[in-house]
Amino acid sequence: GDSVTQMEGPVTLSEEACLTINCTYTATGYPSLFWYVQYPGEGLQLLLKATKADDKGSNKGFEATYRKETTSFHLEKGSVQVSDSAVYFCALLYSGAQKLVFGQGTRLTINP
């Protein structure tokens, strides 16, 4: 079945460090890909998305590129801030399927 695998957490970085959170997927077709962020005690917020191969999603300094050849959608940011501390979920969605398939989440902590 379809699945999403994220890099194991937790991840702890210092402020202004570079961030990469790996995400790979297994799917029979060409899903849309998403990154959601969840701050403590809150619901999920869409961070960025990409709907087809080679698309790059970006928001708030975060970027991710839909790589069909490696079935990946890694999340990157050049300089993280304390306010980026949260849990990040990678997810896929098929057209008409309604259900988001989430990875297990990666907890990110940024220290000042």
Added chain:
Amino acid sequence: DAMVIQNPRYQVTQFGKPVTLSCSQTLNHNVMYWYQQKSSQAPKLLFHYYDKDFNNEADTPDNFQSRRPNTSFCFLDIRSPGLGDAAMYLCATSRGTGAGETQYFGPGTRLLVL
């Protein structure tokens, strides 16, 4: 601001006592979803409505029911909560189910079962 609203944010119930969680939206979206998220886990879809059409996930227990009386509101009913039902319950909406449709989540209701 247009948004997805969930009430209450925290709900405490007793083992076996029915409980209802509510969700409302001002986005006028066609689709409303309920997800269950247990501690340190990914959200898991329970069911969704496309307009008035109810779609249940195959592995959703019968203990969980839902109602959507109109476009704006959707309810999650847990008929006889067990200790294992303690979780965060997330409501989400989307305009439709096409490619790349974004699901917008509410802040969630954290359910505690005593």
